[in-house]
Amino acid sequence: MLLIPCPHCGPREEREFRCGGESHVARPAVAEAPDDRTFAEYLYVRTNPRGVLAERWHHLYGCRRWFNLLRDTVTHEITAVYPMGASRPESAP
Amino acid sequence: MTPYSLLSLARNALTGHRRWAPAWRDAAPKPAYDVVIVGGGGHGLATAHYLASRYGVTNVAVLEKGWIGGGNTARNTTIVRSNYLLDDSAFLYEHSLKLWEGLTAELDFNVMFSQRGVVSLAHSAHELTALRQRDRVMRLNGIDSEMLDRAALRRLAPALDLSPTARFPVTGASIQRRGGIARHDAVAWGFARAADRRGVDIVQNCAVTGLRIEDGRVTGVETTRGPIRAGKVGIAVAGHSGVLAAMAGLRLPIRSYTLQAFVSEPLKPVLDTVIVSNQVSCYVSQSDKGELVFGAARDNYSSYSQRGSLPILEDCVANLLQLFPAFSRVGVLRGWGGTVDVSPDLSPIIGPLPVEGLFINCGWGTGGFKATPGAGDVFAATIARGEPHPLAVPFGLDRFATGRLIDEAAAAGVSH
Secondary structure (H helix, E strand, O other), X not given: OOEEEEOOOEEEEHHHOEEEEEOOOOOXXXXXXXXXXXXXXXXXOOOXXXXXXXXXXXXXXXXXXXXXXXXXXXXXXXXXXXXXXXXXXXXXX | OOOOOHHHXXXXXXXOOOOXXXXXXXXXXXXXXXXXXXXXXXXXXXXXXXXXXXXXXXXXXEEOOOOOOOOHHHOOOOEEOOOOOOHHHHHHHHHHHHHHHOHHHHHOOOOOOEOOOEEEEEOOHHHHHHHHHHHHHHHXXXXXXXEEOXXXXXXXXXXXXXXXXXXXXXXXXXXXXXXXXXXXHHHHHHXXXXXXXXXXXXXXXXXXXXXXXXXXXXXXXXXXXXXXXXXXXEEXXXXXXXHXXXXXXXXOOOEEEEEEXXXXXXXXXXXXXXXXXXXXXXXXXXXXXXEEEEEOOOOOOEXXXXXXXXXXXXXXXXXXXXXXXXXXXXXXXXXXXEEEEEOOOOOOEEEEOOOEOEEEEEOEXXXXXXXXXXXXXXXXXXXXXXOOXXXXXXXXXOHHHHOOOOXXXXXXXXXX
């Protein structure tokens, strides 16, 4: 069971949250007329690291707000919590 | 190596079973092979077996970082079926099911394939309509399928709760009678033994740490037991596909999640078929030892931990008890988590990667076990010929750019 530190409500159990997948996946700008391959990359391809992953979480059964986490996909350790729109912090070694 | 027979059984019984030869050699890696398969699970071993037996490539090594069949091959619920709606998937899984039907004889190893039927439950009029559609499509594709009404279901599985007061009352079902379960360890061991007899080297405790690529062509692998040169490299590592692809500088449309399953204490015979419910999210069968083997949906966030989350365990047990309230006093003996490689359309990716000589078989997500022989055959043909096997053509990596997805949410929606 993960204990997830919601920046608005404090630590809550994982049942209250939904994971929204990898963060910082930028949609290609329409002005640049992205080709199919670029758009497929945006839609489907993910980093999927064995290690630290930046991902979005939604406190669905709480404050219903979104935020970002750095979580290790092997140990499940959460090393950073930061707001939507902020850039990814340096992950601790 | 001598084939197994009644005579060999009698001879070994008389000598106290102390003289059985090992089923395969624990090979040390040679400096070079024509083909190196990364991953000694069911898929990797089956690929090696079919490369040697059907496609004439015998200078093959299977590299496994732990022991063979110790990953997802040992972490599933062993259900085998081909009840898929879309043609591309139906033909691929049916190819596999046909190989299952002759596998014990082909491998000279009892994989204990038991065609006890796989039942899909419907819990609403709409779900029943969808099941009926799939039933008709399957029959048009030449794959066996039957509809079951509630009376037939009661005869087939008396312990199943068919009462109208259930939270999700059962409205009907379909059954694929040729589906069933198999013995997971025997599948890995049988393919290993058959491949070994044709000269394939099975190298355990040998993790691949890098891929050697020169001028856009793969030339070998770096391993914990030294470098190995290879003409072609096939990757069949399920949950770790992204890690291997990253060694070639590639990114895949794959996310790795934990899928859990559980085994109860042994009971007397109570369930002689496989029951699957998408609505309630549960699948259950009873093993030959009498244990209930059951599972539900995958975990909600990506993970390589091979350790499941507790809320999913709770859901899984609650769902099983919705279908079978009588199991409420049964003790759960153990559970396990496997790292599954989930693709965006829940269909596998089989074919060449954008590096010459490098091939991948991945994206089977939560349902790779049933495809073991079929995926092995199709992947072996793809590697040997350097171009996709006809059944694998729709499953190439390029489908995500062309948009020709094979969206099997209906048949693969529940993990099994």
